[in-house]
Amino acid sequence: MWQWENNMTEQLYRIRRHLHQFPELSFQEHRTCAYIIEQLKAWEIPYKQFGATGVIVDIYGESGKGLHLALRADIDALPIQEETALPFASRQPGIMHACGHDGHTTILLGAVYHLWKHRSQLSGMVRCIFQPGEEADGAAKQMIEQGVLRNPNIDTVVALHLWPYLPFGTVGIKSEAMTASCDDFVMTVHGKSGHGARPHQAVDAIAIAAEVVRALQFLATKRCDPVEPVVMHVGRIQAGTANNIVADQARLEGTIRTTTQHLREQVKQDFFTFVTHVVESFGGKVSIQYADGIPPVVNDEHVCNVLAQSIRKMIGTDAVYTLKSPSMGADDFGYFAQEVAGAYFRLGIRKEDTNTYDLHHPKFQFDEAILPVGAKILTQFAFDWLTEGVEIT
Incomplete structure (x- = not known):
């Protein structure tokens, strides 16, 4: 040989x-x-x-x-x-x-x-x-x-x-x-700007973005089978122009990773539904770009x-x-x-x-x-x- x-x-x-x-x-x-x-x-x-x-x-x-x-x-x-x-x-x-x-x-x-x-x-x-x-x-x-x-x-x-x-x-x-697979997302939370002293007259995009980040952890741990690994990670947030202004927009960028095609498809579907519901429940609107990336x-x-x-x-x-x-x-x-x-x-x-x-x-x-x-x-x-x-x- x-x-x-x-x-x-x-x-x-x-x-x-x-x-x-x-x-x-x-x-x-x-x-x-x-x-x-x-x-x-x-x-x-x-x-x-x-x-x-x-x-x-x-x-x-x-x-x-x-x-x-x-x-x-x-x-x-x-x-x-x-x-x-x-x-x-x-x-x-x-x-x-x-x-x-x-x-x-x-x-x-x-x-x-x-x-x-x-x-x-x-x-x-x-x-x-x-x-x-x-x-x-x-x-x-x-x-x-x-x-x-x-x-x-x-x-x-x-x-x-x-x-x-x-x-x-x-x-x-x-x-x-x-x-794992590697799918990426970019979402923009749209609120309503205003003075930080009068938040009730505005819709705070930063506050809503914080709720979205928290909700994604719920989605990963409570909506997915715990024996199947899944990662939902927000790695970048851009929002705000001054400390006393209510931000009217917040941009979030992140990645979602799974190891099976079935879970990958389920998570993508739930992601759109979940995020949209959270944002709208706080009076905002959201636009989402979701890129299907590398498979597992x-x-x-x-x-x-x-x-x-x-x-x-x-x-x-x-x-x-x-x-x-x-x-x-x-x-x-x-x-x-x-x-x-x-x-x-x-x-x-x-x-x-x-x-x-x-x-x-x-x-x-x-x-x-x-x-x-x-x-x-x-x-x-x-x-x-x-x-x-x-x-x-």
Whole structure:
């Protein structure tokens, strides 16, 4: 079977450090795309540019027909000023790889190299997707609409994410819901302005907004099944012009997250009814913009089982954790998992002897020794899934 090339480890470190120094925001990853292509050309691996900044690599096995697998990595960065003091810290002011996408990209490149080199042992095909714009809603959806899962039709898709809440080198995975959906709202409460000394002559939009925030917590805890996780969060309020004027408008922005499509639809319907009733009961009116965003990532049980076997084979039987609950964060991999059987797993980066910062933190970083671990897992899974052709039951 295939073997890891030890000299590839240092190459992965070099690749990751370059990517980390030149992060790019969603749909602006032109330099990143060019650098990925540069690596593929150096290894003489054929590729296709997909859209403006995406790249795909199709590796056809030479042992006959079989299933069609996709491996996906996100490549974009975040609008965060880096505070790591790394020698290869971001050179782009206000932009940082604070979510580990530089690691994901590097890991997939390591898998691409080994899958291409040992393609004679594979049946079927593996499509490696370097996806732009994960941090922006709809990037995966756009790629799907443009045919990234067709020609040939993809049967299975897998992705990983570095995770600061698991011990270094371990993996967290579970079937069914892995992450939450992410729907956003903007509402404007309309009242009637007046003097703060005579509130009875006005309709206080700020007071009504406060009631809305309180009511949303009631909606989340008393109108939804308590065994199904749901988040209703107001993260921004804008209102008022002076301390002695009754505000005639209050703008609230927030997010709603669930892990099942059924609850997602129920919450959306209840949200409109509930908010409208609360606002009107206090004499105001409300306009609501509700954006259906990223769906939950729902893992396929059979794919998870095979993936767990591959991980144990590659890095040890004690390396796999069965996660008890989903994350209420979101990942647009959910769009892929909606279309075909998929598995999304967490690769632990927490080390006891160092500070491990959360995703999207300006001091987020990770030990580069995790890069070959992730690449080995993806490569081994592809071989296990495609070498003989795994029957999906």
